[in-house]
Amino acid sequence: MMAEDGRNMMEPKSSSSDPNPCPICLGPITQDSYLDQCFHKFCFNCIVRWTNTVASKHFCGPTSVKCPLCKTENLSIIYGYDGSSFQQHYINRDLRISEFFSEAHRYRLKCYYIEPGNLADKLNVLSYWKSHKYRQQNHWLHDWLRREIQAVTQEEDVDVIVHHILGVIDSFRRDEVKHSNISTEMKQEAFKLLVSQAVGPFLTGRSGRFVNELELFLASGLKIDAFDKVYIKHLGWKIPEISKEEEESDETPEHEPAVPYLYILDQDSDDN
Structure with missing residues (x-):
């Protein structure tokens, strides 16, 4: 599988200009992406390919994947954060069709x-x-x-x-x-x-x-x-x-007695 620059994704790229390179390709991180539990940072394409490779080794695709750095189980990849919204790529799962996840x-x-x-x-x-x-x-x-x-x-x-x-x-x-x-x-x-x-x-x-x-x-x-x-x-x-x-109305709803925390998260396909 080839990376965007034409080299194999597992072939190390020069990281001399970047003190915090992608842990997978060892080059400057492109499209900042984070695993949702441990928050380790990767290139989006690198971490998606990593999760797809791991999933392909199982007969039934897992709905979580271990971080390649700390081995923490993660459910999704957070990417495209612009300060107010972000997108979320789920591990081998599409919550859009879930009956409960509204x-x-x-x-x-x-x-x-x-x-x-x-x-x-x-x-x-x-x-x-x-x-x-x-x-x-x-x-x-x-x-x-x-x-x-x-x-x-x-x-x-x-x-x-x-x-x-x-x-x-x-x-x-x-x-x-x-x-x-x-x-x-x-x-x-x-x-x-x-x-x-x-x-x-x-x-x-x-x-x-x-x-x-x-x-x-x-x-x-x-x-x-x-x-x-x-x-x-x-x-x-x-x-x-x-x-x-x-x-x-611009009014804050009135408090009711208690007596007797966007643009919705986008689901992306695996075409990245």
């Missing part, structure tokens, strides 16, 4: 690759803790957690993880009453640590970001669809399925 799932997955900016200030996260709203139940939390975990893991059956997280949150809420002498800041940090430890085995490096996204949702006091609209409006994204009603 446009909303894609939007939430993308949030994990882009910083939310000052959204915590807009959603009054500190007020959420200082006013003790964390003691209240959120009736939309189960559904939000299910979609969030599905988006991040790209797996449909996540009920065990969701119930585990809900159990940790309920336990925190019950125990919090026993520790009224602890400062609000300490309670906030204790909550985030507990949830991070609970999701760590499932989300690994994305655990910290997940906790922050969970905190944003809880602090917003919004239903899932309203939260989505606020989030994408804040980031300046355009998602037809979610943005439709938002175009009719």
Whole structure:
């Protein structure tokens, strides 16, 4: 198989002018691309060919591939990032035809690759803790957690993880009453640590970001669809399925009582 410059892709190219060459072709990286779990960087063509070569050695094509550098399992290749959007090439899998992986799932997955900016200030996260709203139940939390975990893991059956997280949150809420002498800041940090430890085995490096996204949702006091609209409006994204009603009004949806994080990710074929 020949590289774009006419040489075999495995033939080393001069890297003297580039201190961080592509680990596969050893030449300057063209079309920056990253594996989605370990974030190691490669040329797009090099890493796609690598994954295709690995897949060809299996009777049933795998839906993940080990990084050639660190051996971490990865589900997709992130490329074409322009500061606000990017494309995603899945390993031997096309989520466009999946019954569960919706446009909303894609939007939430993308949030994990882009910083939310000052959204915590807009959603009054500190007020959420200082006013003790964390003691209240959120009736939309189960559904939000299910979609969030599905988006991040790209797996449909996540009920065990969701119930585990809900159990940790309920336990925190019950125990919090026993520790009224602890400062609000300490309670906030204790909550985030507990949830991070609970999701760590499932989300690994994305655990910290997940906790922050969970905190944003809880602090917003919004239903899932309203939260989505606020989030994408804040980031300046355009998602037809979610943005439709938002175009009719520039007002932030009102918070509802909780008591009893674009151009959609493009799926590319393997023709690169």
